[in-house]
Structure formats: C-alpha cells, structure tokens
Amino acid sequence: MTGTGYTGPLGLAAGAVLACAVVTLWRRDLRAVVSVLAVQGTCLGVTAGVLAAHSRDIGLGVTAALVLIAKGLVIPALLRRVVRRDPGSRETAPLVNVPASLLAAAVLIVVAYLASGKITALAPGTAARLAPVGVATVLIGFFLLVTRRKAVSAITGLLLIDNGVALATFLLTAGVPLLVESGASLDVLLVVVVLRVLATTMRARFGPFDLDQLRELHD
Amino acid sequence: MLIYAILTVPLAAGAGAAAAPWRRWTGWVAAAANGAVLVLGVALAARVTRGHPAGAAAGILRADALSAFMVIVIGAIAVLASCQSVRYLSAETARGACTARHAALYTALVQAFVTCMLAAVLAASLGVMWVAVEATTITTTFLVGHRRTDGALEASWKYVVICSTGIALAFLGTALFYFAALHASGHPAGSLYWTSLMAASHRLDPGVVRLAMGLIVLGYGTKAGFAPMHSWLPDAHSQAPAPVSALMSGVLLTVAFYALLRFKAIADGALGPGYPRALLVAAGLASLAVAASLLIAQRDYKRMLAYHSIEHMGLIALGAAAGSSLAIAAVLLHVLGHGLAKGVLFLASGEILLVEGTSEIAGVSALLSRRPALGGIFGFGLVALLGLPPFSLFASELNMLRAEVAAGLGWAAAVALACMAVIFAAVMAHGRHLLLGDAPPRSRPEATPRIVAVPLTAGLLACAFLGVSAWPLQPLLHAAAQVMVS
Numbered sequence: 001m002t003g004t005g006y007t008g009p010l011g012l013a014a015g016a017v018l019a020c021a022v023v024t025l026w027r028r029d030l031r032a033v034v035s036v037l038a039v040q041g042t043c044l045g046v047t048a049g050v051l052a053a054h055s056r057d058i059g060l061g062v063t064a065a066l067v068l069i070a071k072g073l074v075i076p077a078l079l080r081r082v083v084r085r086d087p088g089s090r091e092t093a094p095l096v097n098v099p100a101s102l103l104a105a106a107v108l109i110v111v112a113y114l115a116s117g118k119i120t121a122l123a124p125g126t127a128a129r130l131a132p133v134g135v136a137t138v139l140i141g142f143f144l145l146v147t148r149r150k151a152v153s154a155i156t157g158l159l160l161i162d163n164g165v166a167l168a169t170f171l172l173t174a175g176v177p178l179l180v181e182s183g184a185s186l187d188v189l190l191v192v193v194v195l196r197v198l199a200t201t202m203r204a205r206f207g208p209f210d211l212d213q214l215r216e217l218h219d
Numbered sequence: 220m221l222i223y224a225i226l227t228v229p230l231a232a233g234a235g236a237a238a239a240p241w242r243r244w245t246g247w248v249a250a251a252a253n254g255a256v257l258v259l260g261v262a263l264a265a266r267v268t269r270g271h272p273a274g275a276a277a278g279i280l281r282a283d284a285l286s287a288f289m290v291i292v293i294g295a296i297a298v299l300a301s302c303q304s305v306r307y308l309s310a311e312t313a314r315g316a317c318t319a320r321h322a323a324l325y326t327a328l329v330q331a332f333v334t335c336m337l338a339a340v341l342a343a344s345l346g347v348m349w350v351a352v353e354a355t356t357i358t359t360t361f362l363v364g365h366r367r368t369d370g371a372l373e374a375s376w377k378y379v380v381i382c383s384t385g386i387a388l389a390f391l392g393t394a395l396f397y398f399a400a401l402h403a404s405g406h407p408a409g410s411l412y413w414t415s416l417m418a419a420s421h422r423l424d425p426g427v428v429r430l431a432m433g434l435i436v437l438g439y440g441t442k443a444g445f446a447p448m449h450s451w452l453p454d455a456h457s458q459a460p461a462p463v464s465a466l467m468s469g470v471l472l473t474v475a476f477y478a479l480l481r482f483k484a485i486a487d488g489a490l491g492p493g494y495p496r497a498l499l500v501a502a503g504l505a506s507l508a509v510a511a512s513l514l515i516a517q518r519d520y521k522r523m524l525a526y527h528s529i530e531h532m533g534l535i536a537l538g539a540a541a542g543s544s545l546a547i548a549a550v551l552l553h554v555l556g557h558g559l560a561k562g563v564l565f566l567a568s569g570e571i572l573l574v575e576g577t578s579e580i581a582g583v584s585a586l587l588s589r590r591p592a593l594g595g596i597f598g599f600g601l602v603a604l605l606g607l608p609p610f611s612l613f614a615s616e617l618n619m620l621r622a623e624v625a626a627g628l629g630w631a632a633a634v635a636l637a638c639m640a641v642i643f644a645a646v647m648a649h650g651r652h653l654l655l656g657d658a659p660p661r662s663r664p665e666a667t668p669r670i671v672a673v674p675l676t677a678g679l680l681a682c683a684f685l686g687v688s689a690w691p692l693q694p695l696l697h698a699a700a701q702v703m704v705s
Contacts, residue, residue, distance in 0.1 A: 118427055119398070121426070122426070138388075142384075158384060158387075165388075165390050165394070168394065172394065173401055176346050176393075176397060177346060177411060179344075179346070180347060180349070180411065183346075183347065190354075194379055195376075195380070198364070198372065198375060205372065206369075214373045214376065214377075216369050216373050217370055217373055217374060217458070219522070
C-alpha cells in the first residue's frame with residue numbers, strides 16, 4: 001500500500017473513534033448512545049484492520065476481527081437489551097450540561113495532545129503520531145464516567161476508556177501479542193456482562209434509579 | 220510440572236464444586252485443594268531458592284523466588300478462607316438465605332479467584348499478568364454481592380466500575396512499556412516478558428517510562444487500595460462474605476502490589492530510583508493519612524478492618540520505596556504477616572457477625588467474657604495487626620522503618636509513625652469496646668465451634684512463629700529481594 005493510501009483510511013478510522021466519543025457526550029438518549037458505541041467499536045476494529053493490511057501482520061488481522069466482533073457487535077447487543085427494557089432511559093440531568101461537556105471535550109483533546117508529546121516525539125511513523133487520539137478518547141471516557149448519573153452511562157464511560165486504551169495500543173505498538181489481546185478482549189466482555197447483571201438487578205430492586213442514589217455505604 | 224499443578228488443582232476443585240449442588244464435603248475438597256497449593260508452593264520455593272527459576276507453557280509462565288513466595292502467601296490464606304467458607308455456607312443454607320446451587324457457584328467462583336491470583340504471580344509476561352489481575356475483578360464481583368443486600372449490590376457496582384477503570388489505565392501503562400521496549404530493541408519477540416524488559420531497562424526511553432510508570436501506579440494502585448483511589452475498598456471488603464473479605468484484604472491487595480513491584484524494578488533501571496520512589500512515598504503517605512483519619516470515628520468493625528488494610532498497604536508502599544534488599548525482604552515478610560493477621564481477623568469478624576447479628580461496633584461488647592475463644596482470637600489478631608511482638612508484623616515494620624531511615628526517607632518514616640500512633644489509639648479504643656466490658660448477669664460463656672477456632676488459632680500461631688524466628692523463610696526472602704534489587 002502506498003503511504004498516502006494508508007494514512008488516509010487510518011486517520012479517518014482513528015478520528016471516527018474520537019468523534020464517536022464526543023457524540024456520546026452530546027446525545028442524551030441512551031439507546032442512541034449504545035448505537036454510537038457500536039459504531040465506535042467497528043471503527044476501532046477497522047483501524048486495527050488497516051494497520052494489519054499495511055504491515056501484512058496476520059496476528060493483528062485476527063485481533064482486528066476479534067475487536068470487530070466483541071466491540072462492534074456483542075457488547076452493544078448486550079447493552080441494547082438493558083436500555084430496551086427501560087423505555088424512558090434518558091440522561092435527563094447530567095451533572096454538567098451538554099454544551100459545557102462539549103467544551104470540556106475540546107479542552108481534553110488539547111490536554112491529550114500535550115500529554116502525549118513525549119510519546120509522539122519518539123514515534124517512528126504515521127500511526128504513532130495519531131496516538132493522542134486514543135488518549136483523548138480515554139479522557140472523554142473519564143469525563144463521562146464522573147458526570148453522568150445513569151448506570152448505562154457509567155458503562156459507556158468505561159467502554160470509552162477501554163476503546164481509547166485499545167486505540168492507543170494499536171497505533172503505538174501495532175497491537176500487543178495475540179494471547180494478551182484476546183485475554184484482554186475476553187476480560188472486557190465479561191466485565192460488561194457483570195455490569196449488565198448488576199444494572200438489571202439494581203433496577204429490579206430500586207426501580208428507575210440514578211447512580212447518586214446509591215448512598216447506603218458511606219463514612 | 221509444579222507450576223501446572225499449582226494452577227490446575229484449585230481450578231479443578233472449583234469445577235468439581237460447580238458440577239453439583241453444594242455439600243459440606245465439596246467445601247472441604249476445595250479447602251484441601253488450597254492446602255495442596257500451599258504445599259506445592261513450598262516445594263516450588265525450595266526448588267527456586269536452590270537452583271534456577273522454573274518455567275512452563277512455552278515461557279508464558281515462570282516462577283522465581285518472588286513468585287514462589289507469593290504462591291505460599293496465596294495458598295496459606297486460601298486454606299484459612301476456604302475452611303471458613305464451609306462454616307459460612309452451611310450457616311447460610313441452614314437459614315435459607317442461600318440455595319445449594321448458589322453455594323456451589325460461590326465455591327466455584329472462590330476457586331476461580333484463587334487460580335487467577337496464582338496465574339498473576341506466575342505469569343512471565345506483563346500482559347498475561349494484566350489479564351489475570353483483571354480476571355480477579357470479574358470473579359470477585361459476584362462474591363462481593365453474594366449476600367444480596369442493597370449494600371452488597373452497591374458495593375459490587377462501585378468495586379467493578381472503579382477497579383476496571385483503574386486496571387484499564389494499567390493496560391495503557393503496560394502498552395507504553397511495550398512501546399518503549401519495541402523502540403529500544405526494534406523487534407517484538409518477547410518484549411512483554413519482564414525478564415527481557417529488566418535486561419533492557421537501561422535502554423528504555425525515560426520520558427515514556429515516566430508516563431507509563433505513573434499510569435501503572437494509578438492503575439495497579441487502585442486495585443492495591445492506595446489512597447486516593449481507595450474509595451471502593453471499605454465498601455467491598457465490608458460487604459463481602461467474611462472468607463471473601465479475608466482473601467481480598469489478605470492477598471488480592473498484595474497481588475496487585477506484586478504487579479507494581481515488577482514494574483518498579485524495570486522503571487528503576489530506566490529512570491534511576493528517584494521517580495518510582497517519589498510515586499510510592501506519595502501513595503504510601505496518602506494511604507496512611509486517609510486510614511488514620513477515617514479509623515478514629517469508625518462505627519463498623521468490618522470497615523475498621525478494611526481501613527486498616529489501607530494503612531498496611533501504605534506501609535508496604537513506603538517499605539518498597541526504600542528499595543534496599545533489607546527493605547524488600549521486610550516488605551515481603553509484612554505481606555505474609557498482614558495476610559495471616561488480616562485473614563484471621565476478617566474470618567473472626569464473620570463469625571462475630573453470624574452469632575451477634577450486627578456489624579456495628581456499638582452493638583457488640585464483652586466478647587472476651589461471653590465468647591472467650593472467639594474474643595481471644597479477635598483480640599490476639601488485633602495485637603498482631605497493630606504490630607506488637609511476638610507477631611511477625613512487629614519485626615517487618617521495624618525493619619521497614621530501619622530501611623527507610625537508611626535510604627534517606629527518615630522524614631517519611633516519622634510521618635508514618637505518627638499516623639501509626641493515631642491508628643493504634645483508635646483501634647485500641649474500638650477493640651476495647653468489642654472485647655472488654657461486663658457480661659450480662661447469669662450468662663454462661665459460649666463455646667466457639669471447632670471449625671472456626673482451630674484454623675484461626677493455627678493462623679495466629681503461624682504469624683507468631685514467623686515473628687519469633689523467620690528462619691524457614693530466610694533464604695526465600697533473601698532470594699526474592701535479590702530478584703527485585705539486582
């Protein structure tokens with residue numbers, strides 16, 4: 001593949017991962033948020049696929065397929081079943097409103113570029129220079145996790161962090177060894193399953209609830 | 220062979236337990252399997268201290284003295300906890316709070332949890348170690364929520380969200396170490412094995428390692444219960460059933476810390492000791508301060524024990540910051556001593572909760588005169604935990620402080636001592652309320668069942684024996700410290 005032919009799709013796919021993260025801050029309808037997560041997982045898989053095609057790395061190709069299935073299909077399907085049973089699932093009153101959240105996202109992206117200066121300075125190629133995109137996704141995930149009040153939003157934040165870490169890993173190192181990557185994907189999948197069970201149990205017990213109503217335990 | 224056996228025996232016991240509804244004997248089989256882990260761990264330790272490190276599974280698994288020591292710690296506390304699990308599950312099934320199926324699932328999850336911890340300390344690749352540590356979160360979440368109260372549900376939610384976030388950061392840190400190694404050597408083969416990272420540590424890019432080590436301390440530090448990432452810990456450790464609390468507090472925290480130690484050795488090589496030391500001192504002092512301030516007004520004895528774990532993790536972090544061979548040996552002895560003492564105390568607290576029906580300190584008093592055996596075990600456990608002789612925590616705390624002063628961290632040791640004094644006073648006050656006082660008139664002292672008294676007394680005796688004479692462990696501790704220092 002030629003240099004430009006490789007950089008274009010790679011930048012597009014990686015940029016789409018970050019764009020999806022910003023969209024999750026913007027949409028309040030949790031069903032839409034889950035669809036955005038599916039798109040993000042797919043873009044992440046495509047990023048790994050482009051890298052694999054470029055370097056003709058079979059291990060990375062398998063990883064890309066794994067990511068596509070786990071993050072593009074299975075995890076969103078699991079979450080969709082949670083939000084479908086709860087028709088009124090909207091993030092009605094986030095701790096920070098939507099325009100301010102989007103502004104914060106812009107700041108976080110700048111912070112990500114500043115923080116990864118040391119890494120990109122060392123970077124040999126195009127891919128590694130895109131690594132701040134992954135870091136920015138992680139930071140936006142954190143922001144979502146601490147400012148939203150619905151269980152599904154917390155799971156979304158966790159998944160954004162995870163996707164951001166995975167994106168940065170692909171771009172910097174062309175993927176960790178396959179054994180580690182498949183173990184990590186399985187772990188993430190199981191965490192989502194566990195969170196889903198907890199979220200449904202909590203809703204069955206407390207009715208529609210916000211996370212800040214969890215106040216049984218404190219000092 | 221030994222390594223395979225260590226991983227398969229507990230897992231097989233768990234799989235067997237899952238296959239059928241729970242019976243008392245399936246619980247005892249699990250306890251026996253964990254006993255086998257302890258014995259195999261001792262055999263592994265004997266082999267690695269005498270000769271070369273052991274490897275298995277095409278180099279994915281590897282055991283040196285440090286790993287073997289951790290296997291012994293995990294095995295010892297797992298035996299205590301699984302004996303107590305039999306007691307917990309028979310009580311729960313007898314009062315109808317838990318079906319035999321549910322109890323079988325509990326046993327299987329505990330065994331899977333123990334296996335994940337063993338895999339974490341036996342992994343040769345830092346990536347595989349990460350996968351195993353994250354798997355401990357997954358296996359313990361439902362165990363934390365096993366009592367199915369509102370509080371247990373809330374605790375398991377917080378636990379899994381906070382720890383998964385932390386561990387995701389640790390993955391980014393691991394990936395950055397990998398990136399630095401790729402950049403230094405240019406070929407990916409074996410770049411995630413800590414042996415090759417240790418060998419190449421002086422060639423890693425300092426800027427990247429600095430960032431990576433920060434993420435590792437944040438990430439694994441969350442799992443190890445360092446302040447300010449500790450907020451899940453008191454909830455999870457107080458809501459989980461006592462045997463699970465004993466395993467989480469006694470060993471899981473130190474398994475996460477073990478991961479941190481492996482990275483510290485690499486970062487020391489890349490950056491010199493200054494930066495990792497600063498991170499560990501900050502984490503250690505913050506943890507001590509948080510534990511001291513929140514122990515004073517604590518009203519729940521299980522939460523009291525949980526905050527006490529944060530204190531001990533702080534002490535361990537300070538000891539590791541000193542970094543000398545003496546310091547590491549003392550840290551490891553402290554890991555074992557704390558595991559035993561905290562395990563015994565959590566297990567005893569589970570029995571107290573069972574017979575008294577409340578976990579409020581105010582709701583329990585005069586244990587020593589009403590239930591002499593149980594009160595005695597709890598009392599001696601507190602004495603051990605507060606670092607009084609003859610228990611091993613006295614020797615290890617003393618040596619850690621000595622090493623800190625020798626490493627120029629005298630000021631940190633002084634702050635630590637001040638926090639320890641506050642904690643000592645607070646825990647003594649709570650302990651006095653629980654243990655002393657007058658028994659109600661015309662009541663007769665109640666016996667404690669042997670299933671509780673025998674294992675817990677054995678645990679305390681082991682802790683005291685190690686305090687009087689650590690000679691059986693001396694060569695192993697020395698060899699493990701060499702792994703870290705050289």
